[in-house]
Amino acid sequence: MTDPAAVEPTTFVLRARHVLTMGAAGHVRDGAVAVVDGRIAAVDGYAAIAARFADLPVLGDGGGILTPGFVSCHGHFSEGLVTGIGETHTLWEWFVHVVEPIEAHLTRDMAYVGTLLKATEMALSGVTTVGDMFCSAPGTPAITPGIVDALDVVGLRGDVSFGPADVPHGYPVDRIVAEHHALAQAAAASRRTRFRVGLATIPSSSDTLLAATRSLLAETDRLHVHLHEVREEVTASRTARGASSIEVAARLGLLDAQTVAAHCVWLSDDDVALLRRHAVAVAHCPVSNMILASGVCQVPRLLRDSVPVGLGVDGAASNDSQDMLATVKTAALLQKVHHQQADVLTAPAVLRMATLGGARALGLDDTVGSLDVGKAADLVLFAEASPSMAFVHDPYQAVVYCAGTRDIAGVWVDGERIVAGAQILTADVPAILPHARELAVELATRAGLASELAVT
Incomplete structure (x- = not known):
């Protein structure tokens, strides 16, 4: 498996045991999505994708569930x-x-x-x-x-x-x-x-x-x-x-x-x-x-x-x-x-x-919402290596009833990875938290909210 940090951000192959396209291809087992310049270039079984896009780096270990964002x-x-x-x-x-x-x-x-x-x-x-x-x-x-x-x-x-x-x-x-x-x-x-x-x-x-x-x-x-x-x-x-x-x-x-x-x-x-x-x-x-x-x-x-x-x-x-x-x-x-x-x-x-x-x-179904060729590569990968997703009897039910945020291995928007290993990659949240608390205190106080943060 290629190290995500070393991969061109918007061009890659992403594979999973279950690919739930929510589109024309339906449920693809042992599947993969080829992403080129942030758009979906192909959705198929992994073997077919690997042969067609042999030069692209491959993300994913072959396990887990891949869905549209x-x-x-x-x-x-x-x-x-x-x-x-x-x-x-x-x-x-x-x-x-x-x-x-x-x-x-x-x-x-x-x-x-x-x-x-x-x-x-x-x-x-x-x-x-x-x-x-x-x-x-x-x-x-x-x-x-x-x-x-x-x-x-x-x-x-x-x-x-x-x-x-x-x-x-x-x-x-x-x-x-x-x-x-x-x-x-x-x-x-x-x-x-x-x-x-x-x-x-x-x-x-x-x-x-x-x-x-x-x-x-x-x-x-x-x-x-x-x-x-x-x-x-x-x-x-x-x-x-x-x-x-x-x-x-x-x-x-x-x-x-x-x-x-x-x-x-x-x-x-x-x-x-x-x-x-x-x-x-x-x-x-x-x-x-x-x-x-x-x-x-x-x-x-x-x-x-x-x-x-x-x-x-x-x-x-x-x-x-x-x-x-x-x-x-x-x-x-x-x-x-x-x-x-x-x-x-x-x-x-x-x-x-x-x-x-x-x-x-939202009137955006020509761009997002399903894993179909030509749409934006907005993707979510659920890891298999977790207590809740280790065995999948039905991938739809696994996502809806079993999965938690801890199970999200990756999130991509336009092929850009913004979440890896249940951690945000794009925002420095710890750095903003002290200021956020200051603003919450200010807002609660000025608005007169029934809040532990309101200064009386």
């Missing part, structure tokens, strides 16, 4: 410094006691440091692409470019948005639009990040903000929005505007954009029909839905009705970890216990949601 299609790096604080709150109580108090105090430095730590946590759990909505007050100067700076350091692929709300805060819409534009400019100059228009929720948006959002979508035809996370949201929208949030968004033309909608827990038949008609993708966030007691997303029904579904770790203050493997396992178990049906959501189905499903939700 995971795609987390919803989260909030804005919560990166306030983990583990709100478990006794339902969503709207959590808004009042955790999220809203910090929004006016977030800075670009906080955005950078929080993202650096949480993006690292994601990478260590196999995430290679992250969809994020940063929720804060609009800044002067702009806050959100800090997200892009951190993603560039860690090396993740990003689909980032600013998630504004102006009810009841009264933030000026022109400043909100300026924050969108600042994030878009930062993403355009980044390594692997692109911009998406964001909107927190329909009920927390004035008519002026909704109109501004529609105008922004004329420039960038991609939308990230929360829809029907809790029953209270549906009631609030119907009370204020005479229709559900999904109906309002559809009526205003917002759903004509390529839309990823977080949660979608409380859905009527008409809501599901609108999602399907507008090809809206759902970002299912099972851990935060459970912590905040929001309800259970109708995942099996959505999949049957051809509504695309991906997975999201959600925010660092509502999950509260950013461990994608925990999200994958929870997604399967939640549906099984809710429906009291063991086969309602199987390991292959939930692994597809974590890879190709998430890529489709």
Whole structure:
């Protein structure tokens, strides 16, 4: 086996006992992927790949499981410094006691440091692409470019948005639009990040903000929005505007954009029909839905009705970890216990949601989500030499139910290795931790959070 440190970063052969392509080739046993200049050049049995690409260095010892990089299609790096604080709150109580108090105090430095730590946590759990909505007050100067700076350091692929709300805060819409534009400019100059228009929720948006959002979508035809996370949201929208949030968004033309909608827990038949008609993708966030007691997303029904579904770790203050493997396992178990049906959501189905499903939700399935020729070499290798992965009866179930972050031998994005031996290679996390703690103390204190860190 070639020493990874001595290998050209983006050109190599990676072999494994099981290659789960989530694409046309399906499950390849004793397989390998050939990577040339950061793109997948071939997927086949190892013998065929070795013969065809004899000059390329070979990574992997022939054991373990190789999958596409995971795609987390919803989260909030804005919560990166306030983990583990709100478990006794339902969503709207959590808004009042955790999220809203910090929004006016977030800075670009906080955005950078929080993202650096949480993006690292994601990478260590196999995430290679992250969809994020940063929720804060609009800044002067702009806050959100800090997200892009951190993603560039860690090396993740990003689909980032600013998630504004102006009810009841009264933030000026022109400043909100300026924050969108600042994030878009930062993403355009980044390594692997692109911009998406964001909107927190329909009920927390004035008519002026909704109109501004529609105008922004004329420039960038991609939308990230929360829809029907809790029953209270549906009631609030119907009370204020005479229709559900999904109906309002559809009526205003917002759903004509390529839309990823977080949660979608409380859905009527008409809501599901609108999602399907507008090809809206759902970002299912099972851990935060459970912590905040929001309800259970109708995942099996959505999949049957051809509504695309991906997975999201959600925010660092509502999950509260950013461990994608925990999200994958929870997604399967939640549906099984809710429906009291063991086969309602199987390991292959939930692994597809974590890879190709998430890529489709973000409109990136032509680039990532499966191990197909021509796509980016976003890869995760699970080591065989571990107590939990030493023997694999079913590789799909091994990844979904057995694997932990300790088992991740390597993560590659565009063929660049960013994780080796369960350690991040791209970010100096120990060096940033003292400053991160200082920022967490500052934020907790200024926001008046019920935190051990808050200085009183």
